[in-house]
Amino acid sequence: AQSVTQPDIHITVSEGASLELRCNYSYGATPYLFWYVQSPGQGLQLLLKYFSGDTLVQGIKGFEAEFKRSQSSFNLRKPSVHWSDAAEYFCALNSGNTPLVFGKGTRLSVIA
């Protein structure tokens, strides 16, 4: 069965510090992997995606993620966090034209 695990429910980082949000998946083959961000009361915005090829993918807002097949992981990173990055982050997967399977999300707080 397909599943996505985000081990960290809540992370707090200082503004300007680096960030890594963890995501592990369970899937029979190589899935299509996504990271979305959600601000309170809003819909989801696509940050980046991995389908194939280069395992390090660049997204919007300075985010990147690295696909590691051996670890079944797709962690999201940002070298320097801004206060406006505070939000809920969801890792998700599918097999193409299928519904997304979401992780439970990681809430990011940014402190001065």
Add this chain to the structure above:
Amino acid sequence: GAVVSQHPSRVICKSGTSVKIECRSLDFQATTMFWYRQFPKQSLMLMATSNEGSKATYEQGVEKDKFLINHASLTLSTLTVTSAHPEDSSFYICSVLLSQTYEQYFGPGTRLTVT
């Protein structure tokens, strides 16, 4: 990416009434849309897959007679919550599937409160 709108953004209704939520793809013709539900501080749960011109596919445990989905055109899908009850209060979000890129773009969501 695609621009997706939802209307209304917030709605309060009385128990027993029906509420219709619209999901529009503003700049893309979408054969497939998805409807999700999100409880406070939780992840998104897929309710149904909406296919243009055909019946929606519902997830296990989602009552198709309670949550009516109509995808009559390539730019509009509607979700009608019939005979709403307080436990139906939730955040409902739709997404549009771009079949060429496999990306999904989400609407801003609709907050439903049933009193």
